[in-house]
Amino acid sequence: MTERVRVLHVDDEPGFAELAGEFLEREDDRIEVVTATDAEAGLAVLESEPVDCVVSDYDMPGRNGIEFLEAVRESHPELPFVLFTGKGSEAVASDAFSAGATDYLQKEGGTDQYTVLANRVSNYVETASAEAQRKRQLNAIEAAREGIAILDADGEFIYVNEAYTDIYGYDRGELLGEHWALLYPDDEVSYASDVILSGVDEQGSWHGESVGERADGSTFVEDHTVAATDEGEFVCTVRDVSARKQRERALAALHDAATDLEGAESESEVYDVLLAAAEDILEFDLVAVDVVEDGVLVQQAWTLDLDTEGYWQETALDEDTFVTRAYNRQKTITVDDLRTAEIAPADPEYRSALTVPIGDRGTFQAVSRDVGAFDDADRELTELLVGHAREALERLARARELRSRTEALERQNDRLEEFAAIVSHDLRAPLNVAGGRLELAAEECDSEHIPAVRDALDRMDSLISDTLALARQGQLVTETEPVSVAAVARECWGRLTTDGATLDVVSDATVAAAENRLQQILENLLRNALVHGGRDVTVRVGGTADGFFVEDDGPGIPDGNREAVFDRGFTTSDEGTGYGLAIVEEIADAHGWSVSVGTSDAGGARVDVTVGSDESET
Incomplete structure (x- = not known):
């Protein structure tokens, strides 16, 4: 302890309080004494100034030392408090400790008592400071989102924070004193011993992924760090990364589904891939796809467990349903509890729904009989999958339009070619006859009209060529x-x-x-x-x-x-x-x-x- 120690000495004899203060400051130059003559004045000092320790007489006017101690404990439960009195007794000492006194000292003659008092004050302040620091650290650990545990050299838990107990599903008391093997499946214990602890022995710490086991027997992937302390203990931090791992696997699978969607050759194939991905990757049980036809949403594909073909069959866009709202607003809608929503579900057994528009093509909807079945991750992954399906449908529409235009142009080319053949054959043939007859006529007679006719025939030939x-x-x-x-x-x-x-x-x-x-x-x-x-x-x-x-x-x-x-x-x-x-x-x-x-x-x-x-x- 190197900082100043402020001591509040409360005693109804001012001379004694000042004398005691001088001796305390002389014994330890870190000590600074503030005096008060009664409990009320002492409480006023505590409210206005920082104090590291209280030394108080017992027999004082107004509140006695015990009553003063009780008042101090209401606002300063951890502050060191020494009852220093000349009229004490075993009963007073017992009451003092019961009220929360740190120590009890009897006033004596001579100056040695001040040496004892100074030493105890310093020790109590150091202990309180260390305890406060430890509590701050523990509070920080308790507030951490990561699970944190401390194990002794034998691998038994001596501390776990709340996040740690929440991850594994145990109460704090159920873990303290237990061996770490409790939190691993049987087939993972050897991995923890041979790999994790060996790594700590060799490097001083280990970080990686392992498989943990919860109290209910379920397992999960954990991001795990273990470090050894100088005292031979182990500090462990754990994060449940199952959701992240599941998301990574889902994204990889969705990438494969996107490839299948890119290769789809028909709308029905797009719907098949979309529903299969919703079932296998997103693990949705009840899914339907509606397509807009003439202002009506018509069910085209579904995984609903229904005996009859189609459930809604068709829904007009001006009807107020979650499907039409999602389509008309072009916005994803998630409902955690359909029974509390303003729109009644198609089936009263359904409790939650996730509806995503497929652009101007239609909608994708997943429903569940569980409340709150769809979280933000479900929404994000579904929007990603539906986006790929929308792009595939738009690609097919563009290809269909291009085929239609190409077919129309080919028909036009065929008609033009037919026209060209008619012009070439049916017009050139009589034109050639006329030209030949004109040359025969020119040999038989000399007429001023023959050049004009020849020019007209040449012009007709040019017109045919240009046409x-x-x-x-x-x-x-x-x-x-x-x-x-x-x-x-x-x-x-x-x-x-x-x-x-x-x-x-x-x-x-x-x-x-x-x-x-x-x-x-x-x-x-x-x-x-x-x-x-x-x-x-x-x-x-x-x-x-x-x-x-x-x-x-x-x-x-x-x-x-x-x-x-x-x-x-x-x-x-x-x-x-x-x-x-x-x-x-x-x-x-x-x-x-x-x-x-x-x-x-x-x-x-x-x-x-x-x-x-x-x-x-x-």
Whole structure:
């Protein structure tokens, strides 16, 4: 003890109190004495100042020493109290100890009595301080959430906190004095001895997982620490980690279930996996899945122990049930006791329920005949499982929609191909006959009408060719490959009659396209520039952040015509058919691209083909 010790000395003789105080402070320089002349003054000091020990006379006016002691014990039950009196007796001493006095001393002559008193005060204060420290430590141990126990060198319990007894299901008295083997299954005792205690012997401590046994015979996984003290005792800490282990196993199993859900090929297979996981992993007994059909929740799958197919069968969304509430609010609802809820359960035997919405698809509900059957862990794991089921159902819906669209496009392609065949066969055949007859007529006579007829037949042949191209190029593009726009543009330019025109490839772009159809786009755009731009037109081709462009320095496209240039049959040239840009737009649509027209920096026409930033690389 190194701190100051404040002693309250209460005595109705002020001179004696001061004298005693001087001797006590002289005997031990750590002692500081505060005096009071009666019990009331002493109580006032205790209320206003810290005091480590009380020394009191017995025979005082007002309250005597015993009555003063009783008053002190009401507010300071552990404070050292020494009755120091000159009029004492065995009866007084007995009463003092019965009232809670720490010691009883008889006043004597001489100064030796102060030496004795000083020594006892110091010892009592040190003991009280140590006891207070020990109690604080024990209180901290008792407040700990972990189970804490102290065992002697023989492995018997000498202390256990409340958390420790709660974990194992014993009363404190049932454990104290018992051997640690009481808390292990028979087949685990050797593990505790050979592994845990051996580890403590070698390292001074051991930490790991072991299997504990409760008073009712049930077992659990415990996170266990054992450490040896210098006194040869053992300090043990224990936490029940069964819930954590169970959660880890459940998460691992749910991961496998999620894999099965990803591979499900039908809604019914999704429901089967969902219900099987609810039974096997979450250990739910009574489960049902409802699916929304035309504003009604219809039961699609269930594990309920019912003789008839379906229990609720169907529930309108405007009805007020826990299932409809969960769906309409898109929020999980847990009810611990259905009998106290405002909504009556479908079956009065059900006591608790857990309902989770499956997005806009429907609901998942588990019910139990036990009150409070679903905790936060059940809710979290169920939401995780249902989330995977929802994603699987959405994937199947997207796949079904894609199949439907693909089938529709294939039918459209078939009709276009049929149309193209009709045009090619049924129109070209009589056109070829007319052309042949015209040439025979030209050999037999010289008429000014023959050139006009020949031009009309040539125009009809061009219209048929463009119509066939329009029909076939509008078919859905199903296979693509990376194609260089610059390379295709140069190849197309080489096939055209360009006279004095110039091609300037300013940059390149690689797009995912059907190459032959990209060739058709660029050839039509280049030809359009040559037709409308003039003999010495310069045509520029380059890549953009999301596609490519073709522009020229010709007269450009009037503002009033820009919306109509992609219309079938629209042309401002006597030689054109009006299908060139319409074919460009059809091919772009078949790729999923878009086309727009504008003005180039040189004032000419500019056509931008947007393929998307994730499909082009400039």
